[in-house]
Amino acid sequence: MRAKDGAMQDVVTGLQETRAAIARAARDFGRRPEDVTLIAVSKTKPTEVILPALEAGQVDFGENYVQEAKAKWPDLRERFPHARLHMIGPLQSNKAKEAVALFDTIHSLDRESLAKELSREIARSGRAPRLIVQVNTGAEPQKGGVLPPDVDAFLTSCRVTYGLEIEGLMCIPPADEPPSPHFALLAKIAKRNGLPILSMGMSADYEAAIQLGATHVRVGSAIFGARDYGTT
Numbered sequence: 001m002r003a004k005d006g007a008m009q010d011v012v013t014g015l016q017e018t019r020a021a022i023a024r025a026a027r028d029f030g031r032r033p034e035d036v037t038l039i040a041v042s043k044t045k046p047t048e049v050i051l052p053a054l055e056a057g058q059v060d061f062g063e064n065y066v067q068e069a070k071a072k073w074p075d076l077r078e079r080f081p082h083a084r085l086h087m088i089g090p091l092q093s094n095k096a097k098e099a100v101a102l103f104d105t106i107h108s109l110d111r112e113s114l115a116k117e118l119s120r121e122i123a124r125s126g127r128a129p130r131l132i133v134q135v136n137t138g139a140e141p142q143k144g145g146v147l148p149p150d151v152d153a154f155l156t157s158c159r160v161t162y163g164l165e166i167e168g169l170m171c172i173p174p175a176d177e178p179p180s181p182h183f184a185l186l187a188k189i190a191k192r193n194g195l196p197i198l199s200m201g202m203s204a205d206y207e208a209a210i211q212l213g214a215t216h217v218r219v220g221s222a223i224f225g226a227r228d229y230g231t232t
C-alpha cells in the first residue's frame with residue numbers, strides 16, 4: 001500500500017509542477033496561463049493512477065487507443081462527469097463510431113476516409129466531438145498527419161465535402177530534431193486558415209510550444225511518470 005500511495009502522491013506533485021511550469025512559460029512569453037489547456041496524457045496508465053489526477057481537479061485527459069479508453073473511462077466519467085477526453089493517437093476509420101461516442105475532441109483527423117466516417121457517425125449519432133487536424137510537419141513516413149502542402153486543401157474538403165468544422169491543428173515533431181521550427185510551421189498554417197486551436201508540445205518541449213502559441217499541450221510522462229509498455 002505504501003508504494004501505491006507514494007505513486008499517487010507523485011501524480012499530484014507532477015500535475016502541480018506541470019501546471020506551475022505552464023503558467024510560468026505562458027507569462028514569460030506574454031500569454032495568459034488560462035489560454036493554455038493542459039491535457040494529461042494517461043495512455044497505458046491504470047485508473048488508480050488517473051483517479052488522483054481527477055481528484056486534484058484535472059479536467060482534460062488524452063488517450064491514444066480507443067479500446068483502452070473504452071475500458072478505462074466510462075467508469076471514471078460516471079464519477080467525474082466534467083472530465084474531457086481527447087483522442088490523440090492514430091485513429092482507424094473503423095473505430096470512428098466508438099471514437100465519436102467516447103471522445104470530446106479528436107486531435108488525429110488526417111485523411112479523407114476518416115473525415116468521411118466521422119462525418120457519417122456525427123450525423124447518425126448527433127454527437128459532435130471537436131475536431132483537430134494532425135499535420136505531419138516533419139513528413140515522416142511512419143507518422144500520421146496531413147503533409148504541410150496539403151493541409152489547406154484538406155481543410156476545405158473537410159468543410160465543403162464532409163460538413164465538418166475543424167477547430168485547429170496538431171503536430172508531433174520528429175524526435176531527433178529541434179521542435180520549435182515544427183511548432184512555428186504549425187502556427188503559421190493555423191493562422192492562415194483562421195484556426196484557433198494549436199495542439200502541440202509534450203513533456204520534453206511544452207515550454208517551446210507555449211512560446212510559439214500552443215493552446216493545448218499534451219503532457220504524459222512529466223505527470224504520470226515513464227510509461228511501461230512491457231509486463232511488470
Ligand SMILES: *Cc1c(COP(=O)(O)O)cnc(C)c1O
Binds near residue numbers: 041043089203204
Ligand atoms: C504519448 C503522447 C504524448 C505525451 O508524451 P509525453 O512525452 O509522455 O509527455 C503527447 N502526444 C501524443 C500524440 C502522444 O502519443
